[in-house]
Amino acid sequence: MSQKVRVGVYGASGYAGQDLIEILKDHPCVELVFATSNTYAGDFVPDTDLRYIKSEEARLDIVDAVFLALPHKASAPVAKLAVEANLKVIDLSADLRLDTADSYKTWYGIDHPHPEMLPVPYGIPELNRDKINGVQVVAVPGCYPTATLLGLYPLLRVEGLSLESPIFIDAKSGISGAGRTPTEKTHFVETYGNIVPYSAERGHRHVGEIEQEVNKFMNITEPIVFTPHLVPIDRGLMASIYVTLGYAFTSDKIHSLYANVYADEPLVTLMPLGTQAQFKGVVKTNRCHISITPVNDRYVHITSVIDNLRKGASSQAVQCFNLMYGFPETEALL
Amino acid sequence: MSQKVRVGVYGASGYAGQDLIEILKDHPCVELVFATSNTYAGDFVPDTDLRYIKSEEARLDIVDAVFLALPHKASAPVAKLAVEANLKVIDLSADLRLDTADSYKTWYGIDHPHPEMLPVPYGIPELNRDKINGVQVVAVPGCYPTATLLGLYPLLRVEGLSLESPIFIDAKSGISGAGRTPTEKTHFVETYGNIVPYSAERGHRHVGEIEQEVNKFMNITEPIVFTPHLVPIDRGLMASIYVTLGYAFTSDKIHSLYANVYADEPLVTLMPLGTQAQFKGVVKTNRCHISITPVNDRYVHITSVIDNLRKGASSQAVQCFNLMYGFPETEALL
Amino acid sequence: MSQKVRVGVYGASGYAGQDLIEILKDHPCVELVFATSNTYAGDFVPDTDLRYIKSEEARLDIVDAVFLALPHKASAPVAKLAVEANLKVIDLSADLRLDTADSYKTWYGIDHPHPEMLPVPYGIPELNRDKINGVQVVAVPGCYPTATLLGLYPLLRVEGLSLESPIFIDAKSGISGAGRTPTEKTHFVETYGNIVPYSAERGHRHVGEIEQEVNKFMNITEPIVFTPHLVPIDRGLMASIYVTLGYAFTSDKIHSLYANVYADEPLVTLMPLGTQAQFKGVVKTNRCHISITPVNDRYVHITSVIDNLRKGASSQAVQCFNLMYGFPETEALL
């Protein structure tokens, strides 16, 4: 690598941002130029010589690419400027994930700040590698959609699901998924010893992403039924997926289907039949572990686990970045 | 109460047994006569003047009733002797829960030790109160079936579920559900920060109980799809239930259905619409909390939580005991 | 009890306030009249029919006594008004714990709001029972001083400590001790898997209380060396105390000394020699457990544990209240 990519990170002090820095600082093709944090501006960025700067102080003319770990709505305007400055943009926010401004309005309740930027490739390389290679802008998906879609993908690709049955997803997320800002929801005493369902009734905004991507493979007429839960663990995310197969498929074939599809994926591991994916295997790694349990001929239980801050955010962003620049896809990730 | 019921507890040092002692020692109608523990024989029973004795030293001629917190297969022989001695029997093991010896063989893989004792009333008072009143023997259900059946009961009673759709149950249990004997599964380091699905593929023995009781209300042709998970919390149990309604029902009516059915139940609380049941509300209590979320017209998400050692074992046993003797049902429980 | 004491609770939604309500609502001699919370005004007070009101809406003319679970500085003015209205006052804040305004200024850095109220009895009944009986105002001590002073008291009473050696206290507190307001310090992700010393260098304000009370028994010339730690548990507090005995004492006599002093104390339990006090025995109880370990002739290690929200705050307040009114000291506490 004669020349490193000069990189800036927005929103670098949040939990996803911290992991992003941790990965990028050891990336052999990256020179970390700035890291923004409006809350911690002036403090040292852990394990680097940089100090956080305010977003407004970041200069787009001294970097080649920016990672945006910003809240939705705040991210699109920065992405817009970066694109205009001919930078590559890896957006970890929700702003560019939905393909249309209408869909954005439906799920986020506000007008899209820059509808002219839509759509951009949805950044799960295992599903969309060809669309991400060399591109300028990628929307990195949320943690729930990543675990869910990786868990469903082989079945979606062969159109193996019943079109008249809902996909039931019972998801469990570590508390870091709720963000670094202290709230009642993240208070130790409120979460200790507790498990809390939230945003049931298709209320979680990630449902929109999941449906959008599922529908690119199969026109399932029934809704995604998705209930996330906060569990008293710092990081990790499990999507427990219950599906009904189409009549052309039987559950005993599903494990080998998955084995084939994921045979060459360096960051996805299929557990041997009879073994269950669990948090332990993936936390603080960049991998997804998937286990398949045929319940009877028609029903299959799929467990898909990731680290919500890694494969669910930061490391997937770097994986996309590597593809966008033609670097080895797992550079700095294995 | 001129005369107290003289009670013996078998298996009193296990986690359910400990909670049972804790409740019974303060029960105004109970005189605690003995508590067995083969492992801890000789040690003091916490907060009592008794010492644990070995099972073989327990005398059935000095008590009026026995609680059996024993492993399956070990329990039925003691139950048999107790019945012959004209004692009342509250069996917390699995031995008397299934109505037939065939079913027992199917789920437990062994011949039933005393098939002539079957069937006995299944001890969930909210479902079976009339059958438990004054009876001599009751089989107290497992923790998973209790949470699940209380979560389903109002819909079962009105035959409100689709007959052609499976009931999906994603359950989460605290580690005490795995018992007091130290194993790799209960080692702190193995469970810390981890969530582990187990006995998927309809492998958990409680599935048999759940199907048996569901089928008493509705002949659903599809299987119960049930996956339990161990979560890193000491006690508490959540059944996350995903159901499809029959065509005669719409989901907007379900909350008021539940409100009516449970209006006068002292130990079951229905959460207000929009509020989710969680571990915090029930741990170390004798209650079940239930929340209802209509997903769309046909799909309903039900969360039912209990303390696995209380309403899932010990306190439900005492609730049954109270009914068997005609005491106020919640004596020593509220 | 022909006539109940009408009670108001200020600061009732904080963690200590919540436990206070939990105890008072079942106290047979108490009628709970109001509970204030500026943050949650309008919400129901859990397990009661009351709703929180703002402090300013509380009427002192309809109660006989007030419990003040308020921050320091905010508490004294309310205490002042309550005293003028002839109410009994149980103050859980720091405002009335130090005997002089000078000491208050030293430790809290501000002028005392009402120096004319000082001193009032320091509310650890096991040390000061006679001074609390029937009195109008009591200052309930902090959680660290309660555990520490109960751990030292028998040795202090016989002046058994070396006058030239410091008392070393390494304390461990559950996160609820940091209060209900969400902060970085109480964020689940920051505390999970972590142990954090804080306010070392005699920086914790509770050191002032501890020294004041120790000095009433012995004039130790060396400082109290006190380091608190936050541990990732919701509630519980351990004071690990390392002391040097005076030359007239040897460590083998200390256990029987403690056994004598605490023989008739209903809320203090001395562990048998060789057994260590731990969180499990006291959390969610109103008790203090103490264990004594002679290290060699001169050095003794004392472990004293309480529930920081109970014997360290709310239940000790009720214990004082009982003495102030001549009720049985453990009414509603055992």
Add this chain to the structure above:
Amino acid sequence: MSQKVRVGVYGASGYAGQDLIEILKDHPCVELVFATSNTYAGDFVPDTDLRYIKSEEARLDIVDAVFLALPHKASAPVAKLAVEANLKVIDLSADLRLDTADSYKTWYGIDHPHPEMLPVPYGIPELNRDKINGVQVVAVPGCYPTATLLGLYPLLRVEGLSLESPIFIDAKSGISGAGRTPTEKTHFVETYGNIVPYSAERGHRHVGEIEQEVNKFMNITEPIVFTPHLVPIDRGLMASIYVTLGYAFTSDKIHSLYANVYADEPLVTLMPLGTQAQFKGVVKTNRCHISITPVNDRYVHITSVIDNLRKGASSQAVQCFNLMYGFPETEALL
């Protein structure tokens, strides 16, 4: 590196053994030849192509060096054989840590299996680097002594402690320190929400090591007062050390003393004055973090934290190994 060192690991499935494998498998100068585990013989060694073999199947003639993560008493005989086979030996057990057979008998209650092997260098490179360089056998210290001695070393080196005052050490260890074998002590339910002091009264065997090494620097006449506690966290270890300075020293100089001594140590970090060392900074790293708090002129509080399985066992073993072979000291560790 033309030629790799061929390495065998005994006791490779224990928690320290697992971390050892994790480090060695990525060590550029190491070829991992075998890993023994009597319990898991036949299973795959995680993230390697090896399977565990039984100890008795291990061949000493195909390796150059062995790491012994075995229980005391079992380790010395293997060490003996390995030395006779001219291998280098890195012993993580207690068998070679004490310099004399008498001392071993005092602390372990049994005759030393191979007294002729004693003494060997005590493997804390920051204290003993010169004695470890190029040597054939090293005894890697326990986790408690490592944290404690690194916390004391700069003061010991200048003989800065009072000779007539005890060193008080209040230590907190994650549960992995209690080993992988399931016991009541490591059961999740027993440890959850609990903090447990144990082996007080100088009962912990690590006290012998600490005193031996302290006495090499200073002849303190008073005992080490050491109380370990188990805390509900998987890994991490904190030694909270309370010392009295000799009269020639004042506490305000101590921070700069430590800063000087540790200035060039790659694996020891001194926290800035006013900042406290905590578990978060060291868990899953190979580092020790130390903070210094002057309490008054004479008393200093030192907090020293490590990962008990890394710098407290496996990574320190590799650090010694690197010195024994003349590799860069932090190879595979940074």
